Amino acid sequence: MSRPVPLFARVATVVRNGLPESWHCGAAAVVTPEGRAVARLGDPSLATYVRSAAKPFQALPLVLAGGAERFALASADLALICASHGGTPEHTARVAALLARGGFTPADLLCGAHPPMDRESAVRLAAAGAPPTALHNNCSGKHAGMLLACRLLDLAPADYIAPSHPLQQSILGHVARLAGLRAEEIGVGMDGCSAPTFHLPLAAVARSYAALAHAHATGLDGATQAALERIVHAMGEAPEMVAGPGRFTTRLMAATGGRVVGKEGAEGFYGVAVRGPVALGVALKIADGGERCRDGVVLAILRQLGALSGAELADLAEHAEPRLFNHRGMRTGEIVTDVQLEEMDLMAGEEV
């Protein structure tokens, strides 16, 4: 194929009273667990930051070291370690309990504080006159998991998010390995929660999600396969811990009984592990970093891949094309999704 691939494709239009007002573009990659690229939107080699969609992989050092057994982690615990949670009382209590199991307190968290993403929890907290704490940070589960990994691996927990910290070096190694890249090929920046975040091509992230979807079809070692299986199983079993009430990520996993496991990242990123009927990994970037059209675009991609049944699509319909309302609650328009996933030549499907 010598035709140049445009960096981004149009994915959604914001419509007001039937007329277009704003436009969103995106790029996506769809890859098999064997590492074959099978579909794309825009340029699948586009590199960007994976942000919170890296969380299932950031949990690997803990799980590989036997952390699930050592700290008696339930699926809900492991799911919360992979979460961008809503900061509900259920989430924060469980993070506090996780910290305690390693002898830590919320003061050990280096994620910073922000009001709960869950609106009802945020309103309740504000009404109580209580300032948000690090426990409410949507990444506090990930940070608790990192601290537990330090405890287990006997690493200094004081500066556990420094890019040079052995734990972060280990995470970078896992991210590279699952992506089929060398660590030196991955860019590192500081995430919203101050932990390292990773810059790599969409196709490489899709390959990692494909490994999460069906680890046994990859060439990874048995321990890594088992750890990935454990993580994806936990997320699918406790979807309410991975995001929060009413959120798309939670509802996607709940609607599919964990057969399709999704994880959002900031700035319009989304990763999906489709465990069946055909195992696939998907990575999506909304170019402008916005999130209002993202869930609908994910659904459109999954529909075109045949990854969701009609009943599942119907169950998730409210996320497909959100309606827009104004300050008096009057309907002003909607977001119309328009995704044309391009199939890549399966025979020639190049390894990513």
Place this chain on the structure above:
Amino acid sequence: MSRPVPLFARVATVVRNGLPESWHCGAAAVVTPEGRAVARLGDPSLATYVRSAAKPFQALPLVLAGGAERFALASADLALICASHGGTPEHTARVAALLARGGFTPADLLCGAHPPMDRESAVRLAAAGAPPTALHNNCSGKHAGMLLACRLLDLAPADYIAPSHPLQQSILGHVARLAGLRAEEIGVGMDGCSAPTFHLPLAAVARSYAALAHAHATGLDGATQAALERIVHAMGEAPEMVAGPGRFTTRLMAATGGRVVGKEGAEGFYGVAVRGPVALGVALKIADGGERCRDGVVLAILRQLGALSGAELADLAEHAEPRLFNHRGMRTGEIVTDVQLEEMDLMAGEEV
């Protein structure tokens, strides 16, 4: 020129630790008061909603009917009628006083309520346990002006925002006339404040802003010229009323002493009346409707047009390429503006 014009051009990149993470596109038109297109970004014939950037023109029925004299409007009053204000105590008190001059109360406003856009005012209001009112709505000045126009023109004020209301029909007529279009060519939708909002090409909006910049160079009638002069003068004289503390729109007008008058609209819209050294009108749309890169793009366009002095650009530098920080206040990156305004052939400059 047979070369197709891309709908949008890249205007900004969101960078994290030196690597690109998200991308913004936009389109813009630059037009003279005589109606000649002189520069563009992407496709200047792109049509979208002008949103709050229509406010200076929505004030025309009031001003043309002698409202400024009848209600003894100071520049600050007229500026507030053209504003997307911050809902500060200064703004809300002045809107309440405007309403009272026409025998109205805040209960007559149909804009709905939202928390003040000005963060400090929003925090104070919340701390006082007071819910936001219609006075705090950023459009309450515009709505007060519409009610005053109804009083002056003896129109029923009960449903003053209905698209079929004679006041709204009059406003649509003015918007069309200034844009060089027929009213039937303009799409109408419902704005965030429930008033009608207008869908028309960027070049047509730029032409309207050029008329605001230098009304006497247009072929408009003398009364309209005088009304536009009055409006742009008021905005330039009371920039703190048009937006609010620290906001780009207020600072742009303050930095230029009212020589450059700007007005933002929701969904990434911006209109500018450059009154000198060369009078021009500018209309800009950020494709995705986002606002984080908009001020920087406006500054880049004005710089390339020679519309701002070095001292003015230095004064506004903090708006040019915003720095980004995370939940712990640590610098994570910045928004890098990259605007390549294309000059259009001045000799062949087509009338818009």
